[in-house]
Amino acid sequence: MNKKNIAVVFGGVSSEHDVSCVSAKSVIENIKRDTYNVYMLGISKEGRWYLYEGDPALLPKDRWLQTDAITPAFISPDTGAHGITVLRESGVETIYLDAVHPVLHGKNGEDGTIQGLFQLAQIPFVGCNHIASAVCMDKAFTNMIADVAHIRQAKWRSIIHYEYGKYAKEFLAEAVAYLGFPIFVKPANAGSSVGISKAKNMEELIKAMTVAFAEDDKVVLEEFIDGYEVECAVLGNQKAKASTVGEILPVNEFYDYDAKYISGTTDLAIPARNITEAQIEAVRESAIKAYKALGCAGLARVDFFVHKQSGEVYFNEINTLPGFTSISMYPKLWEASGIRYGELLNRLIEFALERGGKV
Ligand SMILES: Nc1ncnc2c1ncn2[C@@H]1O[C@H](COP(=O)(O)OP(=O)(O)O)[C@@H](O)[C@H]1O
Numbered sequence: 001m002n003k004k005n006i007a008v009v010f011g012g013v014s015s016e017h018d019v020s021c022v023s024a025k026s027v028i029e030n031i032k033r034d035t036y037n038v039y040m041l042g043i044s045k046e047g048r049w050y051l052y053e054g055d056p057a058l059l060p061k062d063r064w065l066q067t068d069a070i071t072p073a074f075i076s077p078d079t080g081a082h083g084i085t086v087l088r089e090s091g092v093e094t095i096y097l098d099a100v101h102p103v104l105h106g107k108n109g110e111d112g113t114i115q116g117l118f119q120l121a122q123i124p125f126v127g128c129n130h131i132a133s134a135v136c137m138d139k140a141f142t143n144m145i146a147d148v149a150h151i152r153q154a155k156w157r158s159i160i161h162y163e164y165g166k167y168a169k170e171f172l173a174e175a176v177a178y179l180g181f182p183i184f185v186k187p188a189n190a191g192s193s194v195g196i197s198k199a200k201n202m203e204e205l206i207k208a209m210t211v212a213f214a215e216d217d218k219v220v221l222e223e224f225i226d227g228y229e230v231e232c233a234v235l236g237n238q239k240a241k242a243s244t245v246g247e248i249l250p251v252n253e254f255y256d257y258d259a260k261y262i263s264g265t266t267d268l269a270i271p272a273r274n275i276t277e278a279q280i281e282a283v284r285e286s287a288i289k290a291y292k293a294l295g296c297a298g299l300a301r302v303d304f305f306v307h308k309q310s311g312e313v314y315f316n317e318i319n320t321l322p323g324f325t326s327i328s329m330y331p332k333l334w335e336a337s338g339i340r341y342g343e344l345l346n347r348l349i350e351f352a353l354e355r356g357g358k359v
């Protein structure tokens with residue numbers, strides 16, 4: 001059997017650059033080498049692209065950039081190239097690609113921008129297309145679609161900076177009357193809990209708006225849901241399947257940046273510990289519904305709250321390129337559902353190939 005050429009794209013101009021490099025190391029080390037030739041295509045924090053031909057162990061902390069195993073290279077939008085253009089000292093080389101696996105998080109990786117490039121090049125790629133990626137990245141657009149699809153979620157409002165500058169007082173008064181305190185304030189496009197605050201009164205709310213607007217031109221406000229925080233992994237194209245459900249056991253007041261990356265003390269329970277079997281089923285069903293409504297393909301991790309009093313399931317958000325280290329929730333959920341890490345990578349590439357280059 002001919003081996004297929006796969007490029008793993010990592011790094012990127014994103015606040016989640018470092019997480020991407022850690023995820024990519026796990027992915028590269030676990031792709032089946034008897035089936036695939038793997039090319040490592042790294043993007044620096046400044047947005048420079050390189051083919052990396054060194055040890056994947058050097059991906060974390062950007063040590064790969066300090067080696068001499070990097071050569072300027074990029075994915076050409078030209079359908080004739082269908083792969084990586086490498087600018088070697090000896091001349092230009094083209095590496096044909098069967099598929100790309102973007103292991104990128106956040107801006108420029110998870111938001112449809114790079115997916116648009118793969119689509120121009122007509123190269124099959126792992127994950128959602130440019131539209132679904134962009135919509136899922138934007139919390140206001142995601143919430144709009146969830147409402148239209150009758151997926152239960154927290155009550156919400158959103159506003160752009162220009163309007164806020166004109167009507168801040170009226171907007172906040174209406175939002176407080178509608179949502180009640182505490183209110184979660186989030187940049188519409190960010191991730192990793194960056195710029196998110198929980199405001200308990202008007203003074204905190206005004207501060208929270210400034211913090212969120214520092215990250216994005218659009219801000220989303222949400223009613224506080226006092227719930228267990230659970231996540232479900234979805235895999236596949238039209239016939240996508242949902243994994244079992246995992247739970248984030250809180251250490252800080254909410255699942256903030258510190259809990260995710262700094263103190264690193266977050267505990268995961270798989271399967272979820274504090275919800276019933278029926279609630280697990282409701283989460284899985286809602287995860288598939290959200291995945292379809294938002295036009296996802298390949299994979300996504302869908303996050304929910306299960307209300308502590310009512311037991312109702314509330315959709316929170318959807319991540320189209322979730323964390324993919326060997327201890328991340330997405331691969332852990334599939335492992336608990338019987339699909340091991342290496343096999344999961346295999347299936348993701350197969351789903352990309354099944355969809356083909358003309359998305
Ligand atoms: N409406 C809400 N009610 C209660 N907690 C929330 C709400 N929205 C967000 N949170 C808390 O804030 C965290 C980060 O919010 P989230 O919307 O998931 O943003 P991110 O995209 O940065 O992960 C969540 O994991 C949860 O702990």
Ligand SMILES: [Mg+2]
Nearest residue numbers: 192193303317
């Ligand atoms: Mg989240």
